[in-house]
Amino acid sequence: MDAARMHAASPESAAIVDAVLDYSRRRMLATDVPLDKPQPESELRRLVGTTITDQGLGAQRALSVFEHILAPACLTTSHPNYLSFIPNAPTVAAMAFDLVVSASGLYGGSWLEGAGAVHAENEVLAFLAAEFGLPETAGGVFVQGGTIGNLSALAAARETAKERLLAAGRDLPPRWKLVCSLEAHSSNKSAAKIMDVDVIAVPAGSDGVLRADAVREALEEHGDAAFAVVATAGSTNFGILDDIAGIAALKDEFEFWLHVDGAYGLTAMLAPEARGWFAGVERADSLVVDPHKWLFAPFDCCALLYRDPETGRRAHTQHAEYLDTLTDTDEFSPSDYSIQLTRRPRGLPLWFSLATYGVDAYRAAVSETLTLTRRIAAEIAARPELRLVRDPQLSVVVFERDGWERADYDRWSDELLETQRALVVPSSHAGRVNTRFAILNPLTTFEDLVGILDTMR
Numbered sequence: 001m002d003a004a005r006m007h008a009a010s011p012e013s014a015a016i017v018d019a020v021l022d023y024s025r026r027r028m029l030a031t032d033v034p035l036d037k038p039q040p041e042s043e044l045r046r047l048v049g050t051t052i053t054d055q056g057l058g059a060q061r062a063l064s065v066f067e068h069i070l071a072p073a074c075l076t077t078s079h080p081n082y083l084s085f086i087p088n089a090p091t092v093a094a095m096a097f098d099l100v101v102s103a104s105g106l107y108g109g110s111w112l113e114g115a116g117a118v119h120a121e122n123e124v125l126a127f128l129a130a131e132f133g134l135p136e137t138a139g140g141v142f143v144q145g146g147t148i149g150n151l152s153a154l155a156a157a158r159e160t161a162k163e164r165l166l167a168a169g170r171d172l173p174p175r176w177k178l179v180c181s182l183e184a185h186s187s188n189k190s191a192a193k194i195m196d197v198d199v200i201a202v203p204a205g206s207d208g209v210l211r212a213d214a215v216r217e218a219l220e221e222h223g224d225a226a227f228a229v230v231a232t233a234g235s236t237n238f239g240i241l242d243d244i245a246g247i248a249a250l251k252d253e254f255e256f257w258l259h260v261d262g263a264y265g266l267t268a269m270l271a272p273e274a275r276g277w278f279a280g281v282e283r284a285d286s287l288v289v290d291p292h293k294w295l296f297a298p299f300d301c302c303a304l305l306y307r308d309p310e311t312g313r314r315a316h317t318q319h320a321e322y323l324d325t326l327t328d329t330d331e332f333s334p335s336d337y338s339i340q341l342t343r344r345p346r347g348l349p350l351w352f353s354l355a356t357y358g359v360d361a362y363r364a365a366v367s368e369t370l371t372l373t374r375r376i377a378a379e380i381a382a383r384p385e386l387r388l389v390r391d392p393q394l395s396v397v398v399f400e401r402d403g404w405e406r407a408d409y410d411r412w413s414d415e416l417l418e419t420q421r422a423l424v425v426p427s428s429h430a431g432r433v434n435t436r437f438a439i440l441n442p443l444t445t446f447e448d449l450v451g452i453l454d455t456m457r
């Protein structure tokens, strides 16, 4: 057995690379990528058989199993009519460059190992920080997703609160409290659970907006224990913004860390007409935005920014003898800013895409989506059998069909997927079932959305 066979630059390796690149090329440039759908485990087991064998199947057979059985059992989340949860819609440049990131053995954890990649990622982070109105000294790291981004930011928030109280000779609270909206993303509550802190879930208004007076009450009640407030810049279920400016203004009266969870919605700040809605973001101590959502990067990618990156570094740098070379220096090492050590430079596909197309293309794409959302919301409002649950703000439209129960939505949603027309699953609000369009793919059309509404008659 030739131990180097799998790594050697050989004719066999060339054939493998060609086959994989050919598949990737066809997939990335296809105009009719199907939506596809999941299969039961038993069916996949039957169709796939055993693929891990002592001798190997060879690249052709393995790729064929993937192309013809496994891939069709995976939803195309970048399909224009994938309209549930929060879709993914990578640009062609971003998708293509993801291959380069894998091809190059790039390590993005430290400056020593990945200076070039980290430099490019940091240019993107600086661009985003400027868009969001953070100071030039802001910085951070690309992490896996909003969940890890929120957890990392909130861990830094608590560490900072602890340092502040200890420095002032004050007692640490018996329980730390995280203040957020009842409608905040589940990942914030999950972060609190992992950190073993209590969640003070403050009710939003009937319009879904968390307002300053409600946050003020929580801050007054919990004092030093309330170490952070999460303001959501685009809720997952509704795409609605909290009153970020009002909440940020509370920093003049109370000492707390303001974290803006903009995993889905902060991207809308790139659209000139939407920028003003985000007043107050510039006062954030930390924020997240997920490029794998509306910034058109492939999975998985979250930009985590700290107003003062030192706060992140103090909370997260790992220390060990074998890491001294990396930590006993002033060089910027991304791993120091979040819960992770080894990291893929996952910001590079976004960097390449931004560098390729320019920022104006992004602004235009986001603006288009905001316009399309308004058009389809007006269409829904005009249909007698449909009712908007709330007026949309960013690019999520939530609506109900008169007289439908959960079973009706389920049947309709299954049929949409079965016929490969769309993925639109039921959701709910305040115990009432509804459905929603989460729109962010520039290839989504008004006509397709209208066609989906027509199936609800």
Ligand SMILES: Cc1ncc(COP(=O)(O)O)c(C=O)c1O
Pocket (backbone or CB within 6 Å): 086, 144, 145, 146, 147, 148, 150, 185, 187, 232, 234, 235, 236, 261, 262, 263, 264, 265, 290, 302
């Ligand atoms: C507002 C918000 N925060 C956090 C998250 C979690 O992000 P991720 O799924 O990338 O971990 C999401 C995901 O949809 C979100 O919409």
